[in-house]
Amino acid sequence: GQQLNQSPQSMFIQEGEDVSMNCTSSSIFNTWLWYKQDPGEGPVLLIALYKAGELTSNGRLTAQFGITRKDSFLNISASIPSDVGIYFCAGQQRKETSGSRLTFGEGTQLTVNP
Amino acid sequence: SQTIHQWPATLVQPVGSPLSLECTVEGTSNPNLYWYRQAAGRGLQLLFYSVGIGQISSEVPQNLSASRPQDRQFILSSKKLLLSDSGFYLCAWSQQGTEQFFGPGTRLTVL
Numbered sequence: 001g002q003q004l005n006q007s008p009q010s011m012f013i014q015e016g017e018d019v020s021m022n023c024t025s026s027s028i029f030n031t032w033l034w035y036k037q038d039p040g041e042g043p044v045l046l047i048a049l050y051k052a053g054e055l056t057s058n059g060r061l062t063a064q065f066g067i068t069r070k071d072s073f074l075n076i077s078a079s080i081p082s083d084v085g086i087y088f089c090a091g092q093q094r095k096e097t098s099g100s101r102l103t104f105g106e107g108t109q110l111t112v113n114p
Numbered sequence: 115s116q117t118i119h120q121w122p123a124t125l126v127q128p129v130g131s132p133l134s135l136e137c138t139v140e141g142t143s144n145p146n147l148y149w150y151r152q153a154a155g156r157g158l159q160l161l162f163y164s165v166g167i168g169q170i171s172s173e174v175p176q177n178l179s180a181s182r183p184q185d186r187q188f189i190l191s192s193k194k195l196l197l198s199d200s201g202f203y204l205c206a207w208s209q210q211g212t213e214q215f216f217g218p219g220t221r222l223t224v225l
Contacts, residue, residue, distance in 0.1 A: 033213055042204050042216035100146060100208055104158045
């Protein structure tokens with residue numbers, strides 16, 4: 001089955017530092033998504049990428065859709081304490097009969113020390 | 115705008131008891147609906163998805179079941195809970211071929 005390898009599993013950084021995490025797959029995806037989950041809440045969509053090579057920003061967040069369509073990265077610049085949480089990548093293959101199921105990475109737990 | 119609701123927010127149930135978790139979506143029609151389980155705050159496991167009323171696809175064999183009695187209502191059920199059913203249950207919706215949006219989740223503890 002499809003698998004996404006997300007790394008690193010966890011990160012401990014100081015406030016103000018930049019963060020980078022990535023996901024790789026053996027399969028090609030048509031869409032890459034990045035979510036953030038705060039403790040006890042549902043994941044919230046941060047960035048969606050639709051084209052190979054696409055680079056998209058959302059405030060201090062920047063994500064790229066790999067040119068091979070098998071990888072994506074997420075960067076967070078100038079981290080702040082509220083960036084704490086679990087970040088998930090997800091790949092999507094559009095299939096008319098499968099309801100656009102997502103394949104999720106295992107998540108990156110980010111801790112920001114003030 | 116679209117919103118997704120889940121209830122209850124938390125639930126503590128004894129082993130062997132039945133379960134019913136509800137998810138409803140507002141502000142959209144004919145959504146795709148999904149049930150996920152998350153253990154220990156990591157890894158989302160897709161349990162069921164539905165592309166329409168009465169249409170349920172199961173991803174993982176288990177003692178859980180899902181139903182979609184109305185267009186924007188998705189229910190997760192069990193006749194007899196197991197200890198291993200404990201976890202954080204998330205409902206999500208999407209339109210065909212687009213991103214998924216998650217509800218607030220239900221924390222289930224089976225004792």
